[in-house]
Amino acid sequence: MTGLLKKILIIVVLLFTTLALYLNFILMPEYQGLKTGVSNYIIQSALRDTGSLNLITAVLYDYRAFDSLGESTVIFGAVSGIVLILSRKMLPVSSKGLSFIVKRTLGIITPFIGLFGLYVISHGHLSPGGGFQGGVILAAISIIFSIVYGSAFDYRRYSPQKKTILETGGALTFLTIGLAGLFFEGAFLHNLNFLTAEPGTLLSAGSIPYINIGVGFKVGAGLAIIFYSMIQKTFEEDY
Amino acid sequence: MFNNLIFIILFMLGLYTLIMKKNLIKMVIGLNLMEAAVFLWVIAFSDTGGRISIHKLAETNFNFNDPVPQALTLTGIVIGASTAALLLTLIIELNKFTGTIDRDQIEGLND
Numbered sequence: 448m449t450g451l452l453k454k455i456l457i458i459v460v461l462l463f464t465t466l467a468l469y470l471n472f473i474l475m476p477e478y479q480g481l482k483t484g485v486s487n488y489i490i491q492s493a494l495r496d497t498g499s500l501n502l503i504t505a506v507l508y509d510y511r512a513f514d515s516l517g518e519s520t521v522i523f524g525a526v527s528g529i530v531l532i533l534s535r536k537m538l539p540v541s542s543k544g545l546s547f548i549v550k551r552t553l554g555i556i557t558p559f560i561g562l563f564g565l566y567v568i569s570h571g572h573l574s575p576g577g578g579f580q581g582g583v584i585l586a587a588i589s590i591i592f593s594i595v596y597g598s599a600f601d602y603r604r605y606s607p608q609k610k611t612i613l614e615t616g617g618a619l620t621f622l623t624i625g626l627a628g629l630f631f632e633g634a635f636l637h638n639l640n641f642l643t644a645e646p647g648t649l650l651s652a653g654s655i656p657y658i659n660i661g662v663g664f665k666v667g668a669g670l671a672i673i674f675y676s677m678i679q680k681t682f683e684e685d686y
Numbered sequence: 687m688f689n690n691l692i693f694i695i696l697f698m699l700g701l702y703t704l705i706m707k708k709n710l711i712k713m714v715i716g717l718n719l720m721e722a723a724v725f726l727w728v729i730a731f732s733d734t735g736g737r738i739s740i741h742k743l744a745e746t747n748f749n750f751n752d753p754v755p756q757a758l759t760l761t762g763i764v765i766g767a768s769t770a771a772l773l774l775t776l777i778i779e780l781n782k783f784t785g786t787i788d789r790d791q792i793e794g795l796n797d
Contacts, residue, residue: 468694469694486753491748500743507757525768533779646743
């Protein structure tokens with residue numbers, strides 16, 4: 448009886464919250480961001496400032512690069528916490544993998560997945576994509592290895608030590624470029640103007656492609672470490 | 687208007703899941719549902735009918751959508767994935783110690 452009463456009470460509270468949200472939305476004006484403020488400045492002059500065709504990448508890795516550094520620090524903290532909680536020993540616990548047909552098919556597809564991930568990372572300033580998105584695609588390769596070929600295969604090919612080196616290397620690339628901005632341009636994570644080429648080419652947009660590569664490998668290795676830590680414990684009872 | 691309605695429905699569904707469900711994994715799903723509602727709303731609210739905010743070479747049409755909310759949403763998605771992974775890890779470890787992921791059956795939390 449108390450359970451039912453609690454349920455009714457909670458639903459009433461939620462309905463009142465819904466009503467409050469609805470009344471708020473009625474009062475809300477139309478979107479004003481484009482006419483005033485920083486958005487107008489970014490749209491008008493981001494190509495001139497950074498040389499990056501993709502405005503979102505320009506915002507992420509030039510105007511608010513410090514924020515992206517904090518974001519990758521959050522990923523680093525999550526990976527550190529998960530590894531600290533889950534893996535007390537770094538031994539692989541293998542699953543057997545899926546059937547022969549799946550293994551052959553994924554063997555053909557997997558190199559193209561890796562190529563697509565590298566393309567998304569390296570063309571982050573020219574087309575939709577960037578370090579975070581491409582890094583997730585790269586992490587999919589490690590997940591495919593663990594599920595389809597068994598986690599021992601993943602351990603042999605890309606051991607956790609290698610993934611740790613990749614992740615730390617990505618973070619250090621980001622920090623090194625930031626410090627280079629401090630040295631050459633006078634501000635931490637300032638865009639390196641002497642690297643700028645003609646907009647639209649692959650190695651244009653100053654230091655943005657290099658930051659993209661660092662972030663991509665960092666995110667990919669981090670997500671692969673997270674997945675590997677989780678399956679290592681959950682498959683332990685079965686095999 | 688339609689955006690706001692979808693946002694309210696998704697957000698309240700997530701909040702209801704977070705409050706009412708006793709399974710901890712379902713609570714994480716509810717949290718992620720609320721997150722997804724906020725991201726969807728931010729993107730839909732900042733849509734002013736422009737095109738995708740990527741320059742084309744030799745074209746001076748500046749009728750873009752606002753890139754700043756999209757960059758903020760990208761940040762939010764990454765943070766959300768990190769927190770979800772950490773929460774699920776804690777649930778795995780809790781299941782190892784208490785043998786259950788039911789909120790009411792975990793000893794010490796229910797007085």
